[in-house]
Amino acid sequence: MRLLTHNFLQSNVKGTEKGYPLGIERGAELSVESSPVNRNLVLKMLNKVDYSALVSITNNLREERQEDIPELPPSLPETLEEETIANYHKVLFDVQLVNGFLVCPDTGRKFPVKDGIPNMILHEDEI
Amino acid sequence: MAQVPASSESHTTLDRYLALIPRGLEHAARENLLEVLSDFSLRLKVVGEVVSDNDNIAHISNVLQRKKDKNKDIIMESCFGGFAVGSIHENKNNWSVGYIQQSKPTWSCSGVIHGVVWLQIETNAPAHLIANRVRCLGPIIALVNIWEPIDMPASQSLEQAVASVKALVDSDSQQEGDYSQAFLAARTLWFRHVQAAWNLPEEDLKALDNKLKGTAAMKYRLSCIRSDSEKYQYTRQQLLAQTAGIVVPKVQGEPWTVDLTKYDLEVVVLAHPKALAVGIALRPYQHLGVKSFATGAIPPDVTAPLEPGDVVLDPCAGVGTIPMEVLFQEQDAIAVGGDIALTGLGGVAAEYSTRAHALRRERYPSHSARYADQMAWDATCLPLRDATVDVLVSDLPFGVQCLSKAKLDSVLPLMFSEFARVLRPRTGRLVLLCGNCVPIVRVLHQLNTGKDSMSSAATAEDIISMPCDSVFPVNIGGLMAWVVIVKRDNGPPRELPNYKDRVRKVAGKRERIERCKANDKSTKKRGVHQS
Numbered sequence: 001m002r003l004l005t006h007n008f009l010q011s012n013v014k015g016t017e018k019g020y021p022l023g024i025e026r027g028a029e030l031s032v033e034s035s036p037v038n039r040n041l042v043l044k045m046l047n048k049v050d051y052s053a054l055v056s057i058t059n060n061l062r063e064e065r066q067e068d069i070p071e072l073p074p075s076l077p078e079t080l081e082e083e084t085i086a087n088y089h090k091v092l093f094d095v096q097l098v099n100g101f102l103v104c105p106d107t108g109r110k111f112p113v114k115d116g117i118p119n120m121i122l123h124e125d126e127i
Numbered sequence: 128m129a130q131v132p133a134s135s136e137s138h139t140t141l142d143r144y145l146a147l148i149p150r151g152l153e154h155a156a157r158e159n160l161l162e163v164l165s166d167f168s169l170r171l172k173v174v175g176e177v178v179s180d181n182d183n184i185a186h187i188s189n190v191l192q193r194k195k196d197k198n199k200d201i202i203m204e205s206c207f208g209g210f211a212v213g214s215i216h217e218n219k220n221n222w223s224v225g226y227i228q229q230s231k232p233t234w235s236c237s238g239v240i241h242g243v244v245w246l247q248i249e250t251n252a253p254a255h256l257i258a259n260r261v262r263c264l265g266p267i268i269a270l271v272n273i274w275e276p277i278d279m280p281a282s283q284s285l286e287q288a289v290a291s292v293k294a295l296v297d298s299d300s301q302q303e304g305d306y307s308q309a310f311l312a313a314r315t316l317w318f319r320h321v322q323a324a325w326n327l328p329e330e331d332l333k334a335l336d337n338k339l340k341g342t343a344a345m346k347y348r349l350s351c352i353r354s355d356s357e358k359y360q361y362t363r364q365q366l367l368a369q370t371a372g373i374v375v376p377k378v379q380g381e382p383w384t385v386d387l388t389k390y391d392l393e394v395v396v397l398a399h400p401k402a403l404a405v406g407i408a409l410r411p412y413q414h415l416g417v418k419s420f421a422t423g424a425i426p427p428d429v430t431a432p433l434e435p436g437d438v439v440l441d442p443c444a445g446v447g448t449i450p451m452e453v454l455f456q457e458q459d460a461i462a463v464g465g466d467i468a469l470t471g472l473g474g475v476a477a478e479y480s481t482r483a484h485a486l487r488r489e490r491y492p493s494h495s496a497r498y499a500d501q502m503a504w505d506a507t508c509l510p511l512r513d514a515t516v517d518v519l520v521s522d523l524p525f526g527v528q529c530l531s532k533a534k535l536d537s538v539l540p541l542m543f544s545e546f547a548r549v550l551r552p553r554t555g556r557l558v559l560l561c562g563n564c565v566p567i568v569r570v571l572h573q574l575n576t577g578k579d580s581m582s583s584a585a586t587a588e589d590i591i592s593m594p595c596d597s598v599f600p601v602n603i604g605g606l607m608a609w610v611v612i613v614k615r616d617n618g619p620p621r622e623l624p625n626y627k628d629r630v631r632k633v634a635g636k637r638e639r640i641e642r643c644k645a646n647d648k649s650t651k652k653r654g655v656h657q658s
Contacts, residue, residue, distance in 0.1 A: 005463055005500040008438070008515040012508050014627075020512060038496040041459045044436025050512070093496040115477035117469055119503040120510040124635040127508065127627055 001116055004092040006057060007049045009118075011104035011111070013126050019106060021053035024060060028100025028113070032068040037089045043080075045092055051076050058091050069095060141168060141249040142316050143270040144257065145397070145406055148244045156246060163260045167252040174245040174275055174402060245402070247273065254316070258324035258409070268395050268406030269313040269320070271374075272299060272306065275402035285361035289369045295403060296373050307376035310405075314339065317392065317407040325411045335391060341380015348390040349375065350408075353398040367396070374405050389413065433458040437517040440464070440549065442506040442542065446476040449520050450499035451483040455490070460518075462499040463511075467637070469503035476501050505637075507541035508630045511549045513620070519546055522560045523567070536566060541629055543570045547590045548620040555615030557591075564609035568595065571613060577621055589616040 010019035058072050070087035077084065102111040102118055109126065112119050148156045157171060247270065250257070257267075274295045279288060299306040318339060322332060338345040349371050351363040375383065375394055393408040433439065433453070437460040441449040444464030453462035469476055480501060487497065504510055524535070546557060561567050574590045592614040623629070 001500045001502065002461075002498055004461065008463065008511050010510060010512045012510055035496050036493055038459060038494070041436055041496050045461075048436070048438065048515070089496065093498065114473055116480070117473045117477055117501050117503060119470060119473075120465070121467065121470060121503055121505050122508065122634065124631055124638055127631040127634055 001097045001113065001118055002093060003054070003057060003095050003097075004045060004049065006097070006102075007054055009102070009120075011102075011106070011109065011120075013104050013107045013109045013122060016104060016106040019104065020050070021057050021105065022111070023103035023105060024057065024097060025101040025103055025110065026064060029098045030061065030065060030068075030100075031096045031098050032065070032090075033094045033096070035089075035094055037086050038093070039085055039089075042085050042088050042092065046076065046088060049092075054091065061095070141170065141251050142254075143313070144248040144250075144267055144316075144409075145174070145270040145273060145404055146246045146248060146267040147397075148246055160248065160261055163256060164250055164252045167250055167256075169252070170247075170249040172247040172249075174247050174273060174404075245273075245397070245404070253323070254319035255323035258320050267409050268404075269316040269409055271310050271313045271405040271407070272296075273402065273404040277401060277403055279398070279403065280400050281355060281358040281360070283360065285365055285369065288361065288366060289373075292366075292370045292403065293373050310376050313407050314392070317409060320409045321411075327411075338381075338391060341378060344381040345378070345383045345392060346386035346390045347375065347383050347392045347394060348385065348387050349394045349396070351396040351398055366398070370396070433460045433518065435459050437461075438463065438515060440511075440516040440519045441521045442504075442509060442519065442546065443521050443524055444501065446472055446479050447483075447499060447501045449522065450501065451480065454483055454487040454497050454499055459494060459497055461497060463501075463516075464499060465502045465504040465506070465509075467503065467505050469501060473503065505630070505634065507538055507545060507633055509545045509549055513548050514551045514555075516549045516555060517551055518556045518558065519550060520558045523562075537629075538633060539566055539570045540573060540623060541626065541633065543574055544620065544623050544626065547574050547615065550615040552615055552617050552619075557611070557613045557615070559611045561609050561611060564611050567609075567611050571595070571611075574621075575616075575618070586618075588618040590618040590620060592616040 006022065006024075009022055010016075011022055012019060055072050055074060058069060062069050062071065070090055072087060072091060073084065080088075096116060097113055097118075098116050100113050102113060102120075103109070104111070146156065160169060160171065248257075277291070277295065279291050283291065296306050299309070318335065321327065321335060327335075334343065337343045349367045351367050353359070353363065356363065371385075374396060390413055393412065395406050395408050397404040397406075433456050435458045437458065439450070439453050439460055439462040441447075441462070441464040444450055444466050445468060446466075447464045450462035450464030453460055466472075480499065484498065487494070491497075502510070550557070559567060571591045572593060575586075575588075575593060596612040596614060
């Protein structure tokens with residue numbers, strides 16, 4: 001699962017107030033690819049993401065993978081340098097969560113991720 | 128919207144078209160034209176009020192009876208069950224039904240002009256945009272001329288009708304423009320469409336070009352469509368035979384010859400007591416297996432194409448066929464798909480996804496940012512933030528294999544309230560394939576009204592734009608299915624009464640079934656060990 005998809009996620013567990021951004025538990029297996037920067041797509045998607053959630057998960061992952069994952073500006077700059085766009089591209093499209101756990105920010109419920117596929121299904125008593 | 132490249136084809140004089148749009152879809156056609164042709168001059172005019180006396184349920188019912196349509200009941204129920212359904216077009220029987228407007232259904236049938244709106248379009252946009260990008264126009268002609276209002280009642284004799292046509296064509300020559308000049312302009316426009324959209328081999332295009340220059344004979348067909356044909360004193364063939372020399376002007380070079388099946392060009396006469404139009408058909412009916420404009424049926428075509436940067440969602444994606452297809456579309460879009468079945472099928476889905484992404488990298492190395500992600504989820508409780516999805520495309524579960532009718536009826540409202548929540552207000556679109564459109568359209572109405580009632584009066588709080596952009600049947604390997612297309616309106620999503628309880632109930636039931644299955648399996652295993 002890419003971090004862009006992660007940005008759209010929210011936890012629906014009973015008792016959540018906001019439900020996002022979901023945390024990624026330490027020790028998760030990530031894959032970081034390298035794809036040609038698609039400037040237009042990056043600009044389009046930056047309009048669609050929750051920016052603070054994107055920064056927060058990026059900082060979260062940088063605690064373990066500082067060398068692979070670029071740092072993002074704390075707020076979206078008005079003018080974007082090519083290098084910044086490349087960084088956004090990397091974060092949005094190249095970083096994938098392969099195995100590990102997503103964590104509900106409010107309740108701590110863990111959602112397992114296997115082969116890149118998170119299991120977001122809730123049990124009867126969690127709804 | 129996508130940038131339209133400036134084309135050398137655009138010019139200062141405006142091309143004239145006439146499109147026949149199933150009534151009820153004119154708003155969709157108008158919106159789409161304004162959007163796609165926003166960089167060009169565009170003048171739209173609904174020509175007169177071309178309504179037929181027979182525009183009523185009894186008449187449609189008779190026609191359906193005659194056609195002996197075995198799906199009649201389904202269609203009748205969905206069209207006339209008291210709510211608006213948009214346009215229905217049934218390929219085999221060549222008829223289409225508009226929605227109920229002030230409890231009045233409208234319909235159209237190829238070869239007649241019931242229930243269609245005549246939309247005159249004047250624009251300097253290049254032919255390829257009109258032919259390939261503009262949606263929901265249906266049958267369209269390069270307009271030679273239109274006369275309205277006129278007086279050509281069905282009670283006229285053949286001689287009177289021919290005299291009326293002649294008088295109209297002659298009046299052109301005396302007034303604003305020469306009729307034969309207008310015919311030439313329409314013919315030029317027709318050829319630009321042939322070049323832009325007919326995909327003819329180079330040698331065929333060259334042959335047509337020679338015929339246009341007059342060095343070879345153009346083969347043409349003349350067709351007439353009109354309403355209430357049985358009321359007229361003369362047949363369409365009689366009228367055409369007598370007026371061919373009037374509506375098809377003499378050309379320089381080789382004279383044109385008539386060929387009803389293997390024609391190059393089709394001249395169309397649209398006849399109505401209050402309006403008459405002549406034009407040249409712009410779609411290659413002779414190559415589409417439907418003979419001609421008059422007998423051809425082109426389904427209403429309103430699927431909004433993907434826009435760059437769209438987020439596409441399939442909430443019931445199975446192993447992810449639809450999301451993976453998004454990787455191979457023309458536009459850079461990303462897809463998210465999920466299914467409850469991915470708890471068990473996760474491995475299969477992951478393998479499928481890996482292969483699809485590898486194929487995409489190989490075919491489109493420069494577009495490798497496009498992706499499709501998958502997850503296991505319950506479509507009645509989507510783990511997605513509000514207003515994050517641009518297009519929802521889904522093949523909803525249907526048939527007894529996946530879900531029983533009762534089960535579907537209980538989960539549909541829950542699913543659709545989630546769809547409404549995650550779609551972007553105003554711009555979001557829903558494209559659904561389903562077994563029966565009736566419960567789907569009903570649920571869409573309920574989202575707006577919050578009740579079971581089917582009131583179709585639009586309000587500012589509407590969640591779904593009704594009527595549907597389109598509802599039409601498709602044949603899937605002999606199974607009849609329906610495509611429903613709607614837009615998300617501006618209203619804020621509302622939580623259904625007892626929503627959480629209902630979702631919990633669905634989850635509880637599912638878990639009990641899973642536990643039973645697991646027990647069965649372990650019992651069986653133990654049985655094997657014991658023997």
